Amino acid sequence: MTDITLLPSVVDFLKQSHGQYINGQHVKTSSSKSLEVFNPATGEIIAHVHKATDAEIDAAVQAAHTAFHSTWADTSPMQRGDYLYKLAELLQRDREILAQIESLSSGKIIQLSRFLEIDQSTQFLKYFAGWSSKISGETLNVSLPSFNKEKYSAFTLREPVGVVAGIIPWNFSIMIAIWKLAAALTCGCTIVLKPSEYTPLTLLKLVDLAKEAGIPDGVINIVNGDGKEVGTRLITHKLVSKVSFTGSVATGLIVGEQAMHSNLKRTTLELGGKNGAAFLTDVSVETIVNGIIEAGFLNQGQICAAAERFYIPNDLLPEVMDKLAVALGSMKIGSSLDETTQVGPLANKMQKEKVLSLIEKAKSEGNKIICGGHAIEGAGYFVAPTAILANSTQDTLMKEETFGPVGTLIGYDNENELINMLNDSPYGLSASLWTNDLSKAYRMIPKIEAGTLWVNMHTFLDPALPFGGVKASGIGREFGSAFIEYYTELKSVMIRY
Ligand code: NAD
Secondary structure, rough: OOEEEOOOHHHHHHOOOOOEEOOOEEEEEOOOOEEEEEEEEEEEEEEEEEOHHHHHHHHHHHHHHHHHHOOOOOOOOHHHHHHHHHHHHHHHHHHHHHHHHHHHHHOHHHHHHHHHHHHHHHHHHHHHHHHHHHHOOOEEEOOOOOOOOEEEEEEEEEEEEEEEEHHHOOOOHHHHHHHHHHHHHHHHHHHEEEEEOOOOHHHHHHHHHHHHHHHHHHHHOOOOOOOOHHHHHOOOOOOOOEEEEEEEEHHHHHHHHHHHOOOOOOOEEEEOOOOEEEEOOOOOHHHHHHHHHHHHHHHHHHOOOOEEEEEEEEEHHHHHHHHHHHHOOOOOOOOOOOOOOOOOOOOOOHHHHHHHHHHHHHOOOOOEEEEOOOOOOOOOOOOOOOOOOOOOOOHHHHHOOOOOOOEEEEEEEOOOHHHHHHHOOOOOEEEEEEEEHHHHHHHHHOOOOOOEEEEEEOOOOOOOOOEEOOOOEEEEEEOOOHHHHHEEEEEEEEEEO
């Protein structure tokens, strides 16, 4: 099979030189440095994006601040929701354009760009749109006795927190940006987004749809560049009230500290982990093999909630290894723009090198390579789907996030040992439990340390369910009704009459 034909508007878009999006305009300071955007399937440069200057970052924040106090403050909650519904509609209209740009620049296979980045984002937009008219405080009864027969009334207001800085990783550049911008906008906040320096393109297209949807200028802004300079200037800007960060634990620690020291900015940190999937003795080998592929290998394993540690009953382990090797070995590796590809490239060269060096580390620790364990010859950032058998829970691959197509298996003998091994991690973003015995599952659920726990499934994010990590996987929750707490301030009002 061959690559799909790029749409003419995608070809035109790639030829343009790009920069920032500030107050409803695409702008660039031509003297600024430019970021090179690569096609991970070929290693070729496909576009250039100017890095934001300090003045541009300041202008973006100022635009968001002005809009927060003017146009957006004057927009009714229902109208805010309508804008998001309209954006959802336009996202569907331009589904293929955005999906092609995303696949070209991130390596995500085209089917996944369409389904997860566009279709799922559309659903999230609609979900958040519905909240705009339902965010409110409550009326309270004053509890203390009154003096001199005075009367009191009291209520709370849920007020938007202000300008949000949204820092986005490279693995889902549209979807994670939508999570943040839709949550911010529905609550009445405005936002400045900083995409990853590896995947800056798709959001620059998305903002044109936001403008067409009628969202006032300044409500959504984008600054591009690296984290250290552009990210830091953005999150420490005095007019930014909240930082919503998604990325690695290492960067999250830096960002959290910076936000804390920058006037105690409200901060949510959605970080990585080393998620576990536990298969109980009653499930079939076929379920285990399919479960490992579902939980660990979607988007080449570059999903924060994907599983990387797999716990298998010892007596099933030999057969699971044999069948997993066959299943992973037969997956079709290829260009992200080929409709038949099942495994695309890793998103960037750095990620490929990181994954390969962790595989080497596993080999040096005496772990058995069940299948894969190497790069794919030729251009692009491809790594073969890899399964590894660990010797001990202390091995590097049972502890460090690879964020690649690598699943590490280990056997266990009993369920107490299983729970202990599953919880033996400084992280806790997600986990999954696979069993036909639901009463056993219900008993095990409270014992598992994870922000999201799936039973007989993995990596399914629903907008109605709060999402976030326990332990070092983060602070705060997105989605559900839980997000409201993180994008609003609660004001208590008491009146004497
Ligand atoms: P990263 O931490 O390297 O970068 C994330 C973003 O932070 C980028 O935009 C980067 O430019 C910016 N950044 C880097 N240093 C910064 C600094 N000092 N100040 C401000 N911003 C800075 O992460 P990544 O490699 O892009 O993404 C992969 C990681 O993200 C994985 O660890 C994955 O688990 C995690 N992730 C978590 C979630 C979640 O919802 N919990 C979702 C997706 C990805």
